[in-house]
Amino acid sequence: xxxxxxxxxxxxxxxxxxxxxxxxxxxxxxxxxxxxxxxxxxxxxxxxxxxxxxxxxxxxxxxxxxxxxxxxxxxxxxxxxxxxxxxxxxxxxxxxxxxxxxxxxxxxxxxxxxxxxxxxxxxxx
Amino acid sequence: xxxxxxxxxxxxxxxxxxxxxxxxxxxxxxxxxxxxxxxxxxxxxxxxxxxxxxxxxxxxxxxxxxxxxxxxxxxxxxxxxxxxxxxxxxxxxxxxxxxxxxxxxxxxxxxxxx
Numbered sequence: 001x002x003x004x005x006x007x008x009x010x011x012x013x014x015x016x017x018x019x020x021x022x023x024x025x026x027x028x029x030x031x032x033x034x035x036x037x038x039x040x041x042x043x044x045x046x047x048x049x050x051x052x053x054x055x056x057x058x059x060x061x062x063x064x065x066x067x068x069x070x071x072x073x074x075x076x077x078x079x080x081x082x083x084x085x086x087x088x089x090x091x092x093x094x095x096x097x098x099x100x101x102x103x104x105x106x107x108x109x110x111x112x113x114x115x116x117x118x119x120x121x122x123x124x125x
Numbered sequence: 126x127x128x129x130x131x132x133x134x135x136x137x138x139x140x141x142x143x144x145x146x147x148x149x150x151x152x153x154x155x156x157x158x159x160x161x162x163x164x165x166x167x168x169x170x171x172x173x174x175x176x177x178x179x180x181x182x183x184x185x186x187x188x189x190x191x192x193x194x195x196x197x198x199x200x201x202x203x204x205x206x207x208x209x210x211x212x213x214x215x216x217x218x219x220x221x222x223x224x225x226x227x228x229x230x231x232x233x234x235x236x237x238x239x
Binding site: 046047048049052060062063096098108109110111112113114115116117118 | 220232
C-alpha cells in the first residue's frame with residue numbers, strides 16, 4: 001500500500017525559504033504512470049495546488065506561485081521536495097504531498113490519490 | 126484559469142436522507158476527443174487529508190460506498206450521498222484536471238448531521 005509522508009520544519013521566518021520533503025513508501029517514485037504533487041491548505045480554508053513533478057524532473061507549477069517554487073525529485077531516496085522562497089504569513093498552511101495520476105509523462109495529469117497526512121508550516125518571526 | 130464554485134457552502138441532513146452538493150466550472154471540462162469530464166470529488170474529514178471519492182465525474186474509486194454517486198457534464202456537476210451516514214460528516218471538494226496549466230479545487234461544501 002503506497003504511503004506518503006511529509007517532513008520539514010514547522011516554523012519558518014518571513015522572507016526565508018520553506019523546505020519540505022515527501023518520502024514515498026510501498027511503491028516506486030520512478031513509476032511511469034504518475035506525477036507527484038504538492039497541495040496546501042491554509043487553516044480553515046480550501047485546497048490550492050502548488051505543483052507536480054515526474055520522476056524524470058518534468059514539472060507543472062501553479063502560475064501564481066511559479067516564481068517562488070521549486071520542486072525536485074530524488075529517485076535514489078524515493079523522495080520529492082518542495083522549496084518555496086520569500087515566504088509570508090499568507091504561506092502558513094498545511095502542506096500535503098500526493099500522487100498525481102498521469103499514465104505517462106506526456107499524458108495530462110489527473111486526480112490526486114493517495115495523499116500524505118500533511119504537515120503544518122507556520123510563517124512567523 | 127478554470128474557476129470552480131460549489132453550492133451550498135454547507136448543509137445539514139438527517140441520517141438516512143439524501144445530500145446533494147453542486148459544483149460548477151467556469152468553462153467546460155468535457156474533453157471532446159474522449160467524451161470524458163475531467164472532474165474529481167474528494168472527501169475531507171476533520172484532521173485528515175482529502176480522500177478521492179470519484180473521478181471522470183461519475184466513476185467511483187475502489188472501496189467507496191455506493192451511496193456516493195457523481196453526475197453531470199460540461200460545467201455542472203453533482204455529488205449525491207443517497208443515504209447519509211454519521212461517518213459521512215466531512216467537507217467535500219470538487220477538482221478539475223482539464224487545465225494542466227492550473228489544477229483547481231472548489232471551495233468546499235461542509236456536510237453535517239441535522
